[in-house]
Amino acid sequence: MKRATTLSLLLCPVLAAGVFAADQVQTANGLVQAAAASTPAVRMFKGIPYAEPPTGELRWKAPQPARSWSGVRPGDSFGPRCMQRSVFSDMVFRSNGVSEDCLYLNVWTPARSGAERLPVLVYFFGGGFVAGDGSEPRYDGASMATKGIVAVTVNYRLGVFGFLAHAELSQEAPYKGSGNYGLLDQSAALRWVSQNIAAFGGDPKRVTIAGESAGSISVSGQLVSPLSKDLIAGGILESGSLIGSLSPQPLSDAERDGATFAASVGASSPAALRAMTTEQVLAAAAKPSLPRFRPVIDGYFLPKELPAILEAGEQAHVPLLGGSNSEEMPARALLREDEPTPENYAKAVRGLYNDKADAVLKLYPGSTTEEVLDSATALASDRFIGFSTWRYMEGHGKTAAQPVYRYYYSRPRPKFLGGYPESPAGGAPTAPPPPPRGAAHSAEIEYAMGNLATNPHFEWGPDDYKVSEVMQGYFANFIKTGNPNGPGLPTWPAYAGSDGFQIMRLDVESRAEPEKTRPRYLFLDPFYVTKP
Numbered sequence: 077m078k079r080a081t082t083l084s085l086l087l088c089p090v091l092a093a094g095v096f097a098a099d100q101v102q103t104a105n106g107l108v109q110a111a112a113a114s115t116p117a118v119r120m121f122k123g124i125p126y127a128e129p130p131t132g133e134l135r136w137k138a139p140q141p142a143r144s145w146s147g148v149r150p151g152d153s154f155g156p157r158c159m160q161r162s163v164f165s166d167m168v169f170r171s172n173g174v175s176e177d178c179l180y181l182n183v184w185t186p187a188r189s190g191a192e193r194l195p196v197l198v199y200f201f202g203g204g205f206v207a208g209d210g211s212e213p214r215y216d217g218a219s220m221a222t223k224g225i226v227a228v229t230v231n232y233r234l235g236v237f238g239f240l241a242h243a244e245l246s247q248e249a250p251y252k253g254s255g256n257y258g259l260l261d262q263s264a265a266l267r268w269v270s271q272n273i274a275a276f277g278g279d280p281k282r283v284t285i286a287g288e289s290a291g292s293i294s295v296s297g298q299l300v301s302p303l304s305k306d307l308i309a310g311g312i313l314e315s316g317s318l319i320g321s322l323s324p325q326p327l328s329d330a331e332r333d334g335a336t337f338a339a340s341v342g343a344s345s346p347a348a349l350r351a352m353t354t355e356q357v358l359a360a361a362a363k364p365s366l367p368r369f370r371p372v373i374d375g376y377f378l379p380k381e382l383p384a385i386l387e388a389g390e391q392a393h394v395p396l397l398g399g400s401n402s403e404e405m406p407a408r409a410l411l412r413e414d415e416p417t418p419e420n421y422a423k424a425v426r427g428l429y430n431d432k433a434d435a436v437l438k439l440y441p442g443s444t445t446e447e448v449l450d451s452a453t454a455l456a457s458d459r460f461i462g463f464s465t466w467r468y469m470e471g472h473g474k475t476a477a478q479p480v481y482r483y484y485y486s487r488p489r490p491k492f493l494g495g496y497p498e499s500p501a502g503g504a505p506t507a508p509p510p511p512p513r514g515a516a517h518s519a520e521i522e523y524a525m526g527n528l529a530t531n532p533h534f535e536w537g538p539d540d541y542k543v544s545e546v547m548q549g550y551f552a553n554f555i556k557t558g559n560p561n562g563p564g565l566p567t568w569p570a571y572a573g574s575d576g577f578q579i580m581r582l583d584v585e586s587r588a589e590p591e592k593t594r595p596r597y598l599f600l601d602p603f604y605v606t607k608p
Contacts, residue, residue: 155180184217187277202289219526226278236361241330253374286312305392313398317468386471399483402514407452
């Protein structure tokens with residue numbers, strides 16, 4: 077096996093031949109033992125450390141290589157999730173509590189030998205960079221593994237622990253920047269995959285990265301980062317990018333926000349901040365008066381704004397698949413408490429766009445109640461994350477010299493059956509929500525990953541499983557070949573091909589159709605993007 081020690085070769089000749097002996101795999105840091113298999117076709121390894129615990133002096137530093145261990149490390153429990161508050165009602169965790177000691181990943185593999193060289197999927201969870209975890213059932217990799225893919229989920233630092241910048245932290249760092257620790261964690265996990273995934277039967281040259289929401293935003297960051305782009309063979313964006321959604325701050329602005337945070341807790345130095353307990357830091361960062369921590373143009377992980385990177389063609393030149401959902405935000409996000417009348421809709425648009433409002437109302441018309449609901453939903457969704465996803469894909473396609481495949485996901489979730497066990501500060505839903513007008517933000521995850529059965533809170537039916545079979549089929553094909561097309565699936569043309577701009581509408585009857593929303597995004601572009 078790769079990087080097997082001499083002792084391992086002597087004691088485990090079967091391992092040396094590249095076969096999983098007793099469900100054990102030799103990594104660069106030591107042997108790991110598979111968890112008890114839920115399906116004989118897939119082996120699962122939970123809670124593998126890919127970096128040192130970012131605690132003590134390592135808090136707010138780039139991740140350091142994991143230490144080696146002796147003996148066999150059991151892979152039967154997920155590592156702790158990174159520090160976070162309970163803020164999203166749909167997050168269900170299987171992880172071992174919450175801790176700063178959280179830099180672990182999980183591997184699902186169908187390989188029977190370390191010599192198989194199967195394609196690899198690395199999935200980054202969503203949650204606004206403030207919550208989430210690689211143990212969530214909706215991201216479970218077992219179903220993808222049954223498709224002949226080695227699947228990996230990754231924990232990464234969040235919130236103040238993952239994105240605090242400060243001038244003195246920048247001075248400490250050899251690269252003279254700070255923040256972006258969560259994104260640096262992801263990059264370290266990709267390096268771990270490059271070094272170790274062959275031992276699990278994966279091909280380190282065929283690693284596709286994917287994610288939803290903050291996970292999708294993370295994918296866009298890894299694709300453009302000089303630290304990660306050479307480790308990636310393909311990217312999947314599910315709703316979001318670093319253009320328009322949680323756009324990175326200049327380092328000076330982020331350092332100023334960090335100083336504001338430090339002053340709020342009476343900390344005069346990084347040493348004083350590190351002397352605070354984990355709970356004190358988490359509680360202090362939750363104050364609504366403080367700035368939100370987000371990605372940073374640190375000159376290291378992110379050398380400059382993404383539009384400039386894409387314009388120069390400095391991103392990973394790999395195939396890209398992605399899209400957004402039909403109801404990323406409901407109409408109420410735009411209309412607030414007002415009734416959906418044409419007058420109220422026009423008032424809301426004018427409040428947002430002033431002298432540009434007439435142009436917006438032509439692109440998002442609202443002359444009847446139904447038209448108002450449709451357009452308010454579309455505009456709210458585009459402002460939230462639809463434009464962001466399109467803008468990265470558009471820019472990537474112009475300079476990557478690789479195919480781009482764009483989708484529009486429109487399958488609404490079925491009947492809601494009951495509340496989630498995790499109850500956030502605002503309360504978990506206990507009654508059915510209003511009937512959806514489309515596919516809500518994050519609705520596609522279980523479909524794409526083949527994990528409908530892991531979510532008992534919706535009344536999945538035959539049509540849902542049909543959509544999942546098609547969507548997972550597209551994703552699996554793309555991970556394997558860089559092209560979503562394959563036997564038994566409707567043909568998915570490249571986004572900017574010989575037939576013009578085409579997208580795949582994913583629903584009960586999936587079909588390719590001309591892109592109709594591009595004029596809206598071209599209009600919105602100047603509101604979000606500074607031209608390089």
